[in-house]
Structures are given as C-alpha cells and as structure tokens.
Amino acid sequence: xxxxSSRVIKYQKVKETxxxxxxxxxxxxxxxxxxxxxxxxxxxxSIITVRQAVEALSxxxxxxxxxxxxxxxxxxxxxxxxxVWALIVPNLxxxxxxxxxxxxxxxxxxxxxxxxxAGTELEEEAGExxxxxxxxxxxxxxxTPSVTVRPDPTPxxxxxxxxxxxxxxxxxxxxxxxxxxxxxxxxxxxIATEHLLSYGHRxxxxxxxxxxxxxxxxxxxxxxxxxxxxxxxWPPRGLHAESFEETDMYRAARDLLALWPRPTAVFxxxxxxxxxxxxxxxxxxxxxxxxxxxxxxxxxxxxxxxxGLTGVTxxxxxxxxxxxxxxxxxxxxxxxxxxVVMPASLRLGRTTAPPQAGESMRPSSTQMTSx
Amino acid sequence: MAxxxxxxxxxxxxxxxxxxxxxxxxxxxxxxxxxxxxxxxxxxxSIITIRQAVEALSxxxxxxxxxxxxxxxxxxxxxxxxxxxxxxxxxxxRNWYPAIAEGLQDVGKTAxxxxxxxxxxxxxxPGESLHRMVALGAEALVISPRMSPLxxxxxxxxxxxxxxxxxxxxxxxxxxxxxxxxxxxxxxxxTAEYLLGLGHExxxxxxxxxxxxxxxMFAGYREALVAAGLTPYPQEGVYAVSSDHTDLYRAARDLLAINPRPTAVMxxxxxAAYHVCQAAQDMGLRVPEQLSVMGYGGMALDLDPxxxxxxxxxxxxxxxxxxxxxxxxxxLNGTAxxxxxxxxxxxxxxxxxxxxE
Numbered sequence: 001x002x003x004x005s006s007r008v009i010k011y012q013k014v015k016e017t018x019x020x021x022x023x024x025x026x027x028x029x030x031x032x033x034x035x036x037x038x039x040x041x042x043x044x045x046s047i048i049t050v051r052q053a054v055e056a057l058s059x060x061x062x063x064x065x066x067x068x069x070x071x072x073x074x075x076x077x078x079x080x081x082x083x084v085w086a087l088i089v090p091n092l093x094x095x096x097x098x099x100x101x102x103x104x105x106x107x108x109x110x111x112x113x114x115x116x117x118a119g120t121e122l123e124e125e126a127g128e129x130x131x132x133x134x135x136x137x138x139x140x141x142x143x144t145p146s147v148t149v150r151p152d153p154t155p156x157x158x159x160x161x162x163x164x165x166x167x168x169x170x171x172x173x174x175x176x177x178x179x180x181x182x183x184x185x186x187x188x189x190x191i192a193t194e195h196l197l198s199y200g201h202r203x204x205x206x207x208x209x210x211x212x213x214x215x216x217x218x219x220x221x222x223x224x225x226x227x228x229x230x231x232x233x234w235p236p237r238g239l240h241a242e243s244f245e246e247t248d249m250y251r252a253a254r255d256l257l258a259l260w261p262r263p264t265a266v267f268x269x270x271x272x273x274x275x276x277x278x279x280x281x282x283x284x285x286x287x288x289x290x291x292x293x294x295x296x297x298x299x300x301x302x303x304x305x306x307x308g309l310t311g312v313t314x315x316x317x318x319x320x321x322x323x324x325x326x327x328x329x330x331x332x333x334x335x336x337x338x339x340v341v342m343p344a345s346l347r348l349g350r351t352t353a354p355p356q357a358g359e360s361m362r363p364s365s366t367q368m369t370s371x
Numbered sequence: 372m373a374x375x376x377x378x379x380x381x382x383x384x385x386x387x388x389x390x391x392x393x394x395x396x397x398x399x400x401x402x403x404x405x406x407x408x409x410x411x412x413x414x415x416x417s418i419i420t421i422r423q424a425v426e427a428l429s430x431x432x433x434x435x436x437x438x439x440x441x442x443x444x445x446x447x448x449x450x451x452x453x454x455x456x457x458x459x460x461x462x463x464x465r466n467w468y469p470a471i472a473e474g475l476q477d478v479g480k481t482a483x484x485x486x487x488x489x490x491x492x493x494x495x496x497p498g499e500s501l502h503r504m505v506a507l508g509a510e511a512l513v514i515s516p517r518m519s520p521l522x523x524x525x526x527x528x529x530x531x532x533x534x535x536x537x538x539x540x541x542x543x544x545x546x547x548x549x550x551x552x553x554x555x556x557x558x559x560x561x562t563a564e565y566l567l568g569l570g571h572e573x574x575x576x577x578x579x580x581x582x583x584x585x586x587x588m589f590a591g592y593r594e595a596l597v598a599a600g601l602t603p604y605p606q607e608g609v610y611a612v613s614s615d616h617t618d619l620y621r622a623a624r625d626l627l628a629i630n631p632r633p634t635a636v637m638x639x640x641x642x643a644a645y646h647v648c649q650a651a652q653d654m655g656l657r658v659p660e661q662l663s664v665m666g667y668g669g670m671a672l673d674l675d676p677x678x679x680x681x682x683x684x685x686x687x688x689x690x691x692x693x694x695x696x697x698x699x700x701x702x703l704n705g706t707a708x709x710x711x712x713x714x715x716x717x718x719x720x721x722x723x724x725x726x727x728e
Contacts, residue, residue, distance in 0.1 A: 048438070055426055059506065065419060082495060084503065092458075092486060093473030101490075102464030109493035114503060117463065117488040119476070128453070129485065135430055136507050308679055317464070349677055 009162035011052035012137065014043050018053060022062055022073055033063060033071040056137065082114045085327060086133040087169075090146035092119040096299040096316055097144065100169060103320020104142055104327075111328055113139065121146060127155025134164060140327040141166035142320075145173050147212040148244050165330035167323050171213055179330075181322045181340045185214045185297070188312035188344030189221030189267060192295040195310070195346055196265040197229050199354045201293060204231075205263035206238035207256050207273060209249070215240070215269045218297065222267055234263055241273070249273055253280035257292075264355040265293035271300070274309055274351075289353035298347065308350035315342050382423035383508075384533060385414050389424060393433055393444055404434060404442040427508075453485045456698060457504030461517040462492040467670065467687045468515070471539065474691020475513060482699060491517060498525020511535035511702065513694045516543045535701040539694045541584045542710075549700075549707040551693040553685050554714040555584045559591030562637050562665055562683055565717050567599050570726035571635040571663060574601075576608040577626055577647060578639035579619065585610075585639045588667070592637065604633055611643070619643050623650035627662070634662065634726050641666035641682055648678050648722060659724030669718060681723040683715040 018033075027033060034042070039050045054071055057063045065071045085108050089097045097117070105115040116138070118129045130141065141159065143166055145151040156176045159166050168180035196204050206222050208215040223233055241252035253276040256266060268274040274296035281292050288294055298311040319342045326336050389410075392398060404410065410421045425442055428434045436442045456479055460468045468488065476486045487507065491500045502525070504512055512534060514526070523545045530536050530548060538550035566574050576592050578585045593603050611622035623646045626636065638644040644666035651662050658664055659681075669684030693711045700707040 048436070052426065055423060059423075067417065067419060082499070091473075092476055092488060093469050095469040098463050098469055101488075102462065105463055105490060105493065112495075114489070114493060114500070115463075116503070116507070119472075119486070123453075123485070132455075132485075132507075308677060 009134065009158075009164070010045060011049045011056070012134065012162075014039075014045060014049055014053035015056045015137070017043070018057060019062055022057075027073045031073050032069075033073065035070070082112050083139045084114050084116055084133075084137060085140045085142065085324075086130075086138045087115055087117045088129060088133075088141060088143045089117065089119050090144060090148065091121040092117065094299070096314075099316035100144075100320035100323070103317040103322075104324040105320075107321055107324025107328065121148070127152065127158070130155040130159065134159070134162070138164075140164065140331060142169050142323045142327065143167070143178075144169045145171050147171060147209070147214070165327055167326045167330070169319065169323050179326050179336045179338055179340075181319050181326065181342065182214075183314040183319065184341050184344045185217035186221035186224075187341075188297060188314070188346075189218035190225045191344070191346050192267055192297075192310075192312050193222045193225035195348075196267070196293060196295060196352065197225060197231075199265075199293065199352060201265040201355050202231060203234050203261060203263045203265070205234050205256055205259065205266040207252060207266050207277065208238055208240045208269040209244060209273060210242065211240055214297075218267075218269050235259060246276075249276045250280060253277045254284075257281060257284050257286065263292075265295070265352070268294065268296035271296045271298050271309055271311060274311070278351075289351050291356060293352040293355070295352060297344075310349040310352045311347060312344045313347045314344055318342060381416060382420045382427070383510075385410075385416060385420055386424035386427045387510075388414075389428060390433060398444045400444055402444050403440075404444065406441070453483045455504075455507060455509045456484050456486050456695075457501075457507070457509040457512045458486055458488045459500050459504060459512055459514045460488065460490050461515065462490045463488070467540070467668070467685070467690075470687030471513075471515070471691040471694070474688040474693075475695045476691070477688075478692050478695025478699065497522035498529070501525050501529055505529060505534055509534070511537070511698045513537050513539055513691075513698065514543070515540040535698055537694045537697045537701070537707070539690055544583070549697045549709055551690055551697060551711045551713065553584075553690070554712045555587035556591035556594075557712075558667070558683050558685070558715045559588035559637075560595045561591075561714070561717060562667070563592045563595035566635045566637065566663060566665065566723070567595065567601075569635070569663065569723065572601055572726065573604045573631065573633040574635045574637065575604055575626055575629075575633035576638075577611075577622060577636050577643055578608060579611050579614040579643060581610055588639055605629060614640075614642075616642075616646065619646040620650060623647040624654070627651060627654055627656065632662075635665070635723070636662065637665040637667070639667055641668045641670050641680060644680055644682065644722070645678060648680070658722050661727055663723040663726075665723060667715075669715070678722065679720040681720040682718050684718050685715040686713045689713055 021027060036047050036050045040047045054063065058065055063071050063073055087101050087104055101115065101117050108115045120129050123129055151173045153173050153176045156173060166178055168178055170182055172180045193204060206219060219238060226233055239252055239256050242248045257280050266277055268277060274294050277294055278288055281288050286292050296309055296311040298313050322340050329336050398404060407418050407421045411418045425434065429436055434442050434444055456475065458472055458475055472486055472488055479486050489500045489503055494500055501512060514536060516538065523543065526536060526546050536548045538548050541552055542550055563574060574596065576589055589608055596603055609622055609626045611618040619642060627650055636647050638647065644664050647664045648658055651658050656662050666680045666682030669682050690713055697707040
C-alpha cells in the first residue's frame with residue numbers, strides 16, 4: 001500500500017510542477033512539452049511516472065497528447081477545474097459539519113480552490129477516501145477523525161510522508177503530528193457546570209458517550225468547576241455509554257437516573273445523548289427542568305422535539321475558517337501554531353432551573369464565554 | 372469543452388466495461404489483458420483512450436502494468452475503491468444536505484457506493500462542480516439546484532455524455548431528468564388548512580424573495596384559503612428584499628404593522644419564522660396567544676433555542692433515499708420514474724394556537 005501510495009504521490013508532484021511551469025510561462029500556449037524521456041531525466045523519475053503526470057494534466061485540460069506527434073500546451077490554467085481541498089468527516093449525515101464546511105469553503109474559494117466533502121464511516125478500507133482524493137489531486141485536507149471507531153493513523157502518516165498538508169478539525173489522532181483546530185471542550189464544560197452551580201445544584205452528574213479526547217477535556221472542565229465549588233463529581237468517575245448505539249445510550253441515561261441519591265442536574269457531552277436523558281426522564285415520570293436540569297455540548301444532533309436544550313455552542317463556521325487559513329499558510333510554507341482553541345459559549349434554553357429542594361440562585365448573566 | 376468531457380466519458384466507459392469483464396471472469400486473475408492495440412480495435416476507440424482506461428484500472432488496483440511485458444489482472448474486484456456518487460448542492464451551510472446525504476448514502480452503501488458532496492456557490496464557470504465530480508470519477512450525480520435558475524447546458528452536456536443525473540429538492544426548468552422534489556404546493560395548502568382549523572381567518576404568507584418554489588407554496592396557501600371562502604392576507608403575500616437577517620426581520624415588522632393585524636403567519640422558511648417571533652416579541656405581542664407562527668423546513672437552527680417553532684418538517688432523509696433509488700434504477704435499467712413528490716409533515720411546536728377572540 002505504501003509503495004502504491006508513494007508512487008501516486010510522486011506523479012502528483014511531477015504533475016504539479018509541470019502545471020506550475022506552464023502557468024509561469026516556461027512552456028507557452030501551443031508549445032510542445034519535452035519528450036517523456038527528457039522529462040523523466042529532468043525530474044529523475046521513471047517514464048511511467050511522467051506518463052501518469054501528463055495524463056493527469058491532459059485530463060485537467062492543460063495539455064493535449066497528439067498521437068505520433070507529442071504533447072502540446074493547450075491552456076495556461078485548467079480549463080474548468082480549480083485546485084481542490086478535501087474535508088473528511090466521519091459521516092456525511094452529521095449536520096454540524098455543514099457550517100464548518102461553509103467556513104473552510106469560503107477561505108478556499110477566495111484562494112481559487114474548491115472544497116469537496118467526503119465521509120469515511122462506511123469505507124471498507126481505512127484511508128480509502130483520503131487515497132482517492134490524493135490520487136485525484138487534492139492539495140490539502142481538513143480531517144475530522146471518527147470517535148466511534150479507533151482511527152487508523154496509516155493514511156495520515158502517508159499524507160505526512162508525501163508532504164500533503166492537513167489540519168485536524170474538532171478532534172485529532174494520537175501520534176500523528178499535524179496542526180489542529182478544536183473547540184474549548186474544557187472551558188465549555190466548565191461554564192455549563194458553573195451555570196448549574198449558580199442555580200444551586202449540588203449533585204451534578206457527568207454523562208458521556210464512549211471516552212474520547214473531547215470527553216476527557218470536558219471531564220476536566222466539569223471537575224474543575226465542581227472542585228472550585230468544594231464539590232465532588234457524581235458519580236465519582238462519571239458515566240460513559242458503552243457505545244453510540246441507541247440501546248447503550250439509553251441504558252446509560254437510565255443508569256444515571258437510577259443513581260442514589262439521584263442527581264438534580266446532568267452535564268451531557270453531546271446533544272444526541274441529552275435526547276436520551278430527556279426520554280429516560282419522561283419514562284421515569286420526571287419533569288425537565290423542574291426535577292432534572294440538563295445541559296449539553298450542542299452539535300445540532302438533537303432532534304427538533306428537544307429544541308430548547310440549554311448548552312454549550314461551538315462556533316462552527318469560525319472553526320472552519322480557522323482551519324482554512326491554517327491550510328493556506330501550510331501550502332505557502334509558512335509556520336502554524338500546533339493548536340487553535342475556539343471559544344465555547346453558553347446558550348440558555350429551557351432545560352435548566354433551580355433544584356426543587358434546597359437553596360437556589362438565579363444566574364447573574366445570560367451569556368458567558370469561556371477562556 | 373464538450374469534446375474534452377466527451378473524451379473523459381469515453382475512457383471511463385471503456386474502463387467500466389473492462390472492469391465488468393474482469394469481474395465477470397472474462398479475464399482471469401493473473402491473466403494478461405489483450406494489447407492496447409487489440410483493445411482499441413475491440414472497443415473502437417483510440418489507443419490513447421485505452422491507455423487512460425488501463426491507467427485508471429491500475430490506480431484502482433484491478434490490473435498492473437509490467438514494463439515491457441503487458442498488463443496483468445491483479446484483482447477480480449476493485450480492491451480499494453468503491454464507486455462514487457456526487458451530491459451537488461448550492462452551498463454547504465445551514466441546510467438540508469446532511470440529511471439528504473445520509474439518505475443517499477443509505478441506498479448507495481448497499482451498492483458499494485461512496486457519496487461525496489460539493490457546493491456550486493464558488494463555481495467559476497457554469498457547471499464546474501458537476502465537472503469536478505465527474506473528474507473525481509463519479510458515475511452519477513444528484514443535484515439540488517440553486518434556488519435561482521441553474522445553467523442547464525452543463526447538465527445536458529454531462530447527461531448526453533453518459534453521466535446519470537437525478538435532480539432533487541426542486542425541479543430544474545428546461546432539464547429533463549428524473550427528479551425527487553418536495554411538495555411545496557401541497558405543504559402550503561396543508562399548512563394553511565391547519566391554521567384555518569385553529570380558527571384563523573387573517574392568515575399571512577411571509578417569504579424570502581420570490582422563487583419558483585415560494586410561488587408553489589403560495590399557490591397551495593391561496594387554494595386552501597379560497598376553498599374556505601377567504602383570500603390571502605395581504606393579497607400578494609409579503610416578501611423580504613433579501614434573505615439577510617435584517618431584511619427578514621424588517622419584512623416581519625412591516626407585516627405585523629398591517630391593520631388589522633394578521634392572527635397567523637406562515638413562512639417559506641424556518642429562519643423567516645424565527646424573525647416573525649422576534650418581531651412579535653419586540654412589538655409586545657404574545658406568541659401563540661395573539662399571533663400564531665409557522666416555519667417551513669424543520670431545520671435545527673442556532674438562532675433561538677427558547678422558541679420551539681411549529682413548522683413543516685420536510686422529508687430530507689427520504690429525499691436522499693428516493694434519489695439514490697432513482698439512480699440505481701437509472702444505472703440498472705437506464706430509466707427511472709420521472710418524478711417522485713414527497714410531502715412534509717406538520718410539527719406542532721409552541722408557536723401556534725387557536726385564533727384570538
């Protein structure tokens with residue numbers, strides 16, 4: 001696989017160099033390119049690689065091969081197609097990426113680049129999508145790793161070896177070196193927990209999807225807020241669903257409500273989870289927010305019936321723009337900061353209220369921003 | 372342009388039928404393919420086209436070219452890459468496309484297909500995004516047209532060159548392809564009927580700028596009112612100057628300033644409905660006691676979580692599925708139903724109620 005991939009990369013480089021030379025005017029419109037043999041010597045690659053590069057240029061409308069005569073420059077720019085970046089997301093069905101894509105696309109567009117979005121969750125072989133996009137000439141990647149399956153670093157390491165720039169979006173893969181743009185999971189969880197504390201809640205539970213980088217950060221923020229208020233996490237290690245499957249998510253929500261003493265408020269790591277809590281509360285005859293307050297990180301996974309969920313919003317469009325700017329800098333060979341953290345803010349809905357028994361206090365402001 | 376595109380299509384046709392021949396066992400694992408010259412004769416194409424087709428097969432792992440020896444079958448199935456369908460949308464942000472993509476993917480995965488998404492918003496030439504998808508190797512496209520008229524020529528050129536195309540969300544005038552569309556007229560009619568059922572008589576229609584689909588919604592709305600012995604109020608509907616927040620809000624203010632005030636407002640978009648709620652609040656009107664508000668679309672919006680909007684949820688996932696099924700039929704039989712129409716479902720949130728006394 002590595003050899004196949006590196007061969008692909010090699011022809012890609014030859015192609016890009018030739019395209020750049022054409023654009024710079026080294027070969028004029030109508031001029032004949034040097035022979036394949038000559039080009040192979042110039043680039044110190046095999047004739048096969050040169051042939052692949054020329055084929056690719058021909059597909060993009062730069063050059064035309066005329067049988068028995070040679071290869072001629074036909075356009076100084078691609079006739080139709082701009083360069084392309086790819087946004088790789090776990091699954092196209094998740095709606096949060098659409099604003100991220102919009103942010104990246106606008107940066108890309110201003111630089112004369114088109115964005116293509118692809119999902120990886122259904123691929124039969126890890127890296128299939130990334131390799132396809134490289135083969136098709138993608139210049140750079142924005143990548144959101146899956147949190148449901150352990151991501152295979154191999155295709156990412158191939159990108160690194162091939163010198164194709166990429167940036168992680170919203171999460172990252174261990175042991176793969178690349179800049180990343182993430183949300184302030186820790187700060188967001190902290191302000192959400194502080195919001196519950198300000199209402200007078202003392203038993204605030206932590207309910208998470210299976211552990212991920214994001215959930216670890218959120219746990220830290222949640223615990224920091226409790227510690228500052230002289231309280232302990234409840235339950236001591238939080239509750240994690242065993243999988244993203246409906247039954248496991250619902251079971252975790254049920255387990256949460258079966259805790260004794262029962263929490264009066266819960267922090268959820270994602271809004272899909274909050275739906276199950278609301279469901280489990282309804283099934284247990286508990287009213288939200290009177291008997292149970294719910295806050296969550298808001299990714300827009302929540303169903304319409306739960307509009308009104310209080311939670312932490314993430315600036316998706318801004319995050320996309322930031323990722324796009326980083327890619328631009330990488331392409332130009334500039335230096336980039338290894339991590340950009342986008343601030344999270346609390347948005348008040350209708351799922352939080354003071355606990356029924358005990359002291360309560362109104363929150364002092366409706367909008368708080370992390371970090 | 373057409374010529375270049377035609378050549379791309381030709382090599383892909385050759386590639387696809389060679390791949391099929393391999394899968395069907397015409398060439399065995401390890402066997403040498405006929406020479407480029409022989410293949411060129413067999414397919415009645417140039418050697419260049421054959422070479423492109425073989426290169427593509429080689430990139431996908433089907434065959435391997437051994438210098439000075441020939442091209443050998445290395446896999447009986449495409450080892451690394453699934454087929455590709457492109458979903459071409461006007462822009463990525465805040466919209467229906469994730470759910471449509473999910474539906475399309477749901478059907479596509481059963482056929483070993485991957486779906487990719489591209490937006491036409493930044494196209495520098497008409498049809499660039501369509502061509503992009505074809506250049507990426509897409510065998511079929513699902514297109515959700517821009518709400519403003521779409522250039523038909525590139526669509527026609529691609530369709531003629533052999534790319535299968537299904538249109539979704541709303542029709543493209545002047546382009547004859549199978550389509551899966553929302554039932555804007557029926558949705559408009561049923562929304563108005565729902566408000567009539569609550570006892571409303573002065574029911575207004577507020578929209579972002581006029582487009583073919585808002586006209587269809589308006590037509591349904593008018594039909595329902597006329598059937599009830601009423602007329603649209605105001606007569607022509609109210610249209611914002613643009614889809615910007617400020618213009619939507621201003622249109623909502625203007626509408627609520629009409630005397631006598633409408634008791635219910637239906638809109639062309641959830642976003643417009645949020646602005647009606649906002650304007651009502653700013654004018655001291657209580658929703659739904661004094662004013663009922665209906666959205667359209669059923670999108671999770673970031674605007675205001677404290678408003679649980681009554682709206683029409685359009686079947687986005689089902690739309691993707693139907694588009695996928697239409698593509699499969701096109702690919703297998705060369706034909707699909709000319710039109711599938713999907714009505715929405717009324718969702719009763721907290722912004723509609725009985726007409727005030």
